[in-house]
Amino acid sequence: LHANIELPDDVVEARENGAMGIGLFRTEFLFLNRNDLPDEDEQFEAYRRVAQEMDGLPVTIRTYDLGADKQTDDAQRITTNPALGLRAIRLCLTEPQRFLIQLRAMLRASHYGKVNIMIPMLMNAAELDQALQLLARAKQSLDEEGMPYDRDIKVGGMIEVPAAALALGLFTKKLDFLSVGTNDLIQYTLAIDRTDDTVAHLYDPLHPAVLNLLAHIFRTANKAGVPVAVCGEMAGDVSLTRLLLALGLRQYSMHSAHLPDVKQQILKSNLCEIKPFARKMLRASDPDKLRALLGRLNA
Ligand code: PEP
Ligand code: MG
Helix, strand or coil: CEEEECCCCHHHHHHHCCCCCEEEEEHHHHCCCCCCCCCHHHHHHHHHHHHHHCCCCEEEEECCCCECCECCHHHCCCCCCHHHCCCHHHHHHHCHHHHHHHHHHHHHHHHHCEEEEEECCCCCHHHHHHHHHHHHHHHHHHHHHCCCCCCCCEEEEEECCHHHHHCCHHHHCCCCEEEECHHHHHHHHHCCCCCCHHHHHHCCCCCHHHHHHHHHHHHHHHHHCCCEEECCHHHHCHHHHHHHHHHCCCEEEEEHHHHHHHHHHHHCCCHHHHHHHHHHHHHCCCHHHHHHHHHHHHC
């Protein structure tokens, strides 16, 4: 059970609530609401602080997921469909110098704890290859300067785009771990803008397409031996804890406040009893039947 954090100060609450690691450090928050950009040293200090305060527990730092709903002041781009536009890894790859600064800062911090690097919103193999090439360049530049970093640093990717979920083999071969961003995965699967209140009522984690995609991701990743987590809001929704467990999830990352309840729910669960419900839920298409099954699963 891991915690999602936005700023280094959030580690205190994560530890108080018993997080066994940081599953998602949303680093873009270091870039927001300011006129300048955080330089390498400022980023390094932030990442190192989290790594040290977690005292050897894993800290998964996500490369900045800017764009769409999270724009920096210097990059107010005018675009009709920001969620489908230049955001997350797509944006990073268009500005390699800025991306390299962050990769160097993360690598430097890896010397002070158990740091993992995570890439958001991967969609195709070329993006992953380019990101890995830039990471290799960042490592090389640190080597040239004699700066220490964890040579075994693990690299993971977020599965947030249906194409990535369906073609998971593109990523399981080259990555050390996966984490499902259900907030975006649901947005893109159901074609619902997550920032648009007028369609918020259509947002449905129990939509059969979402459940079957999740089951497919967990099954494929487990079969490939690649650890898979969920770090979207679904992971912290205690009414969905058992369902995710029954579908094959073993790593949850969420806002710290939800950790105690989700932990209790897991401790009260018996896998043999809940698995048949999940199988029935994957086959059910009637929303009322689905909700009734969920009620019985959680009873
Ligand atoms: C997600 O999409 O589920 C996720 C964890 O990333 P974010 O909410 O920051 O887009
Ligand atoms: Mg996301």
